[in-house]
Amino acid sequence: MKASDLFVKALEAEGVEYVFGIPGEENLDLLESLRHSSIKLVLTRHEQGAGFMAATYGRLTGKVGVCLSTLGPGATNLVTPAAYAQLGAMPMLMITGQKPIKTSKQGRFQVINVVDMMRPITKYTTQVVSGDRIPSVVREAFRVAQEERPGAVHIELPEDIAAEHTSMPLIPASTVRRPLAEYKAINKAVEMIEQARSPVLVIGAGANRKLTSKMLTEFVAKTGIPFVTTQMGKGVLDETHELFMGNTALSDGDFVHRVLKAADLIINVGHDVVEKPPFFMNADSAKVIHVNFASASVDPVYFPQLEVVGDIANSIWQMKEAIHSQAHWDFQFFSKAHSAYLQHRKESEDDSRFPILPERFVKDIRRAMPKDGIVTLDNGVYKIWFARNYPAAFPNTLLLDNALATMGAGLPSAMAAKMVYPHKPVLTVCGDGGFMMNSQELETAVRLNLHIVVVILRDDAYGMIKWKQANMDFPNFGLDYGNPDFVKYAQSYGANGWRIESAEELLPKVQACLNEPGVHVIDVPVDYSLNDETLNSTIRERSRELQ
Template identity: 60%
Template sequence: MKASDLFVRALENEGVKTIFAVPGEENVDLLNSLKDSDIRVIVTRHEQGAGFMAATYGRLTGQPGVCMATLGPGATNLITPAAYAQLGAMPLVMITGQKPIKTSKQARFQILDVVELMRPVTKFTRQIVNGNTIAPLVREAFRLAIEERPGAVHLELPEDIAREDCEHRIFPVVGHRRPHATQVVLDEAAAMIESAQRPLLLIGAGANRKRICAALTEFVEETGIPFFTTQMGKGVVDERHPLYLGTAALSENDFLHCAIERADLIINVGHDVVEKPPFFMHDGDKTVIHVNFSPAEVDAVYFPQLNVVGDIAHSVRQLAQKISEKSHWDLQYFMTVKTEIETQLSRYFMDTGFPTLPQRLVQILRDTLADDAIVSLDNGMYKIWFARNYKCYGSNTLLLDNALASMGAGLPGAMMAKMLYPDAQVVAVCGDGGFMMNSQELETAVRLNLDLLVIVLNDHAYGMIKWKQQGMGFDDFSLDFGNPDFVTYARSYGANGYLVNSDQHLQETLDHCLGSPGVHLIELPVDYSLNHDILNVQLKNKACAL
C-alpha cells in the first residue's frame, strides 16, 4: 500500500482521533490519506497552537496528542510546544514533512536538519527513510511518548517516502504494568515516616493521575499527615481538605515555608527537578523520601535520602497500610501555619477597587465557577496568585505550566480542555503579553463552535519581569507596550468582546459569559502595584514563630 496510507493506518491503530495541524505542501500525501480516515484534522492558525493543543490533550488524557507541520519554518514553530511537553511530562507526537531525500530539485530551500533540532527537546526523533519502517517507528514513537516520564517524540516523513509502495503491516499496541517498589524499601520508608516528629506530604506534578489521586486521598485520610503541593500538583487531593496547607508558588520565604522549615521529614510524591523547586534542601536540614516512577535526579538543592521507585499509586497505598498515626507526631504547628496562610491569602479577596487586584479576580472566579470548572493559565504575574490563592477541588482543574513556563499556551490549552470536557466550564486566563502570542487561535475556537471564556488581564506591560526588575532594585525600564482594542479584536474573529469597568461589572460580565454560548473575551484592567510589597517586602519580614 502507499506509505502515507500505511502511516494513517498506524495512527488509527494507536487510537488517534484528532490531529492538530498547519499543513504544508510536504504533508499533502499524508493529508490526502487522512481524507478517508475517521481521524479528524483540525487546522490551527499557528503551529504553536497545534502543538499546545496536542500537548494539553496528552496532559489531560495520558495518551499522546498528535500535531502536524511542514518542514523548515513549520517545524521550527513546533520547538516550543515540544519543549513544553517534554519538560511538563505530556505525551506528544509531532509529525513534520520534508523535501524528497532521494532526489532534490530545490537545493537547500527551506531545508533544515529538523531531526537534530528536535533532539534536545524530545525523547525520540527520527526521519523515516523507508516506507516499510513506518509501522514499527510509529509504534515505538507512541510507546516512548507515554512511557515514564512521558514527553515529546517526533517523526519526519519526507514527501518521496510518503509516496512509496510498502508492505501493509501493523504492529499491535501492547501495554505493560509498571514495576512496583520492593517491600524492603517500602518498609524502610514507613519506618522513617513513623519515627519522624513532624512529617509532611508534598504532592508534585507526577502524581497528577487518576489512580494516584485516589491513593493519596486515602493516604492523607488514614495517616492524618498534612500536605502541600507544587504548582503542577494542585488538585490531586481536594484542597478543601482540612489537612491541606497550601501550594508552594515560590521556592522559599512564603508563609508555607514556615511549615516546610519546621518539618523534619518530607514525603515527596511525584515531583522531579524539572518543576520549579517548592523548597530548597540544605545539608542536615531534613530528610526527604522521593516517591516516584523513577529515582530522583540529584542537584544542588534536591538530594533525597531515600528513593521509593515504582508505580506511585501502589507505593502510596502500601505506605498507607504500613503507617499508623503516631502519638509522638507534633503536627499542631502545621495547623497554626495553615490558619496564618489562609488569613494572609484572604486579605484582598473583598477588595472592590478598580483596576482589579489579581487576588480579587482569583476569589471571584473561585466563588463563581463550578467545582469541576477548568481554568487554563497562560504565563505571567497572575500565575503566582492563582497558584497561592486558587483552591482546586479536583485534578487538572487548574492548568498551569511550572516547567517550561512558556507564554502563549493558555488559550490553546483551554480550547483543548473544552473539546475534551464540553459540559465543563472552561476559562482561559491570559496576560496581555501571553495572549497576543497566540491570540489568532480565537478564530479556531469560533470555528470549532466552542463555548469558551477568555479573560485578558491588561496592564500594558510584561508584568512578571517588571516585578523581578523591581525586586532586584533596578529602574522600571523597557517593559511597557501598547495593546489593540481587545473588544473589537475579539469581535473581528466572530467572538464576543467585553471591557470591564468596575468590580460589580466584572461579576455581571462573568455571569453573562458563563451562561451564554460561544466564545467570549473579557478585557480586564489589572492592578499589579502590590506585587513587590506583598511578595518581596512583607514575606521577607515575616516571622515564622507564629
C-alpha cells in the same frame, strides 16, 4: 497500500482522535489519507497553537496528542511546543514533512535538519526512510511518548516516502506494567514516617495521575498527615481539604515554607526537577523520602535519605496499607501557619480597588468556576497568585506551566481542554502579552464552535519582568507597550467582547459568559503595583507571629 494510508492507519490503531496543525505541500499525501480516515484534522492558525493543543490533549488524557506541520519554517515553529511538552511531561507526537529524500530538484530550499534540531528537546526523533518502516516507527514513537516520564516525540515523513506503496502490517500495542517498589523500601518508608515527629507530604508533578490521586487521598484520610502541593501538583489532592497547607508558588518565605521548615520528615511524591524546588535540603534540614517512578537526581540541595522507586500509586497504596497513625505526631504548628495563610488571603480578596487587584481577581474566578471546571493559564505574574490562592479540588482543573513557563499557551490549552471535556466549563486567563502571542487562534475557536471564556489581564506591559525590574532597583525601561481594543478585536473574529470597568463587575460578567455559548473575551485592567505591599510585607509581618 500507499505509505501515507498506512501511516494514518497506524495512528488510528493508536487511538488518535485529532491531528492539530497546518499542512504544507509536502504533507498532501498524508492530508488525503486523513480525509478518508476517522481522525479529525483541526486546522490552526499557527503551528505553535497546534503544538500547545496537542500537548494539552496529552496532558489531560494520558494519550498521545498529535500535531502536524510542513518542513522548514513550519517545523521550526513546533520547537517551543516540543519543549513545552517535553519539560511538562505531556505525551505528544509531532509529524513534519520534508522534501523528497531519494531525488531532489530543489537543492536545499527550505531544508534544514529537523531530526537533529528536535533531538535535544524530544525523547525520540527519526526520519521515515521507507514505507516499510512506518509500523515500527509509529509504534515506537507512541510507546516512548507515553512511558514514564512522558514527553515529546517527532517523526519526519518525506514527501516521496509518503507516496510509496507498502504491504507491511501494523504492529499492535504491547501491554506494559510498571515495576513496583521493593518491599524493603516500603517498610523503611513506613518506619521513618511512624518515627517522625511532624511529617508532611509534598505532592509534585509526577503524582498527577488519576490512580495516584486516589491512593494519596486514601493515604491522607488514614494517616491525617498534612500535605503541600507544587504548582504542577495542584489538584492531585483536594486543596479545600483541612489538611492542605498551601502551594509552593513563591520561591521561599511564604507560610507554606514555614510548614516545610518545621517538618522533620518530608515525603516527596512525584518530585520533578523541572519545577523550582519546593524546599532546599542542607545538613540540618528535614529528612526526605523520595517516592517516584525513577530514582532521585542528587544535587547540593536535594539528597533524599530514602528512595522508593517504582509505580507511585502502588507505592502509596503499600505504604497506606502498612502504616498506623501515631499519637506522638505533632501538627500544631502546621495548623497555626495555615490559619495565618488563610487570614492573609482574606485581607486582600475583597478589596474593591480598580484596576483590579490579583487577589480579588483570583477569588472571583474561583467563585465563578464549578469545582470540576477547568482554568488554563498563560504565563505571567498572575500565575503565582493562582497557584497560591486558587484551591484546586480535582487533578488537571488548573492547568499552569511551571516547566517551560512559556507565554502563548493559555488560549490553545483552553481550546484543547474544551475538546476533551465538552461538557465542562473552560476558562483561560492570559496576560495581554501572552494573549497576543497566539491571539489568532480565536478564529480557530470560533470556527470549531467552542464555548470558552478568555480573560485578558491588561496592564499594557510585560508585567512579570517589570515587577522584577523594580525589585532589583532598575529603572523602568523597555517593557511597556500598547494594545488593541480587545472588545473590537474579539468581535472582528466573530467572538464576543466585553470590558470590565469596576471590580464588582467581574464576577457577574464571568458567570454570564460561562452560561452563554460561544467564545467570550473579557478585558480586565489589573494593577500589579501593589504586589509587594499585599504579598511580601504582609507575609513577613504575619510570619513574625509564628516565631
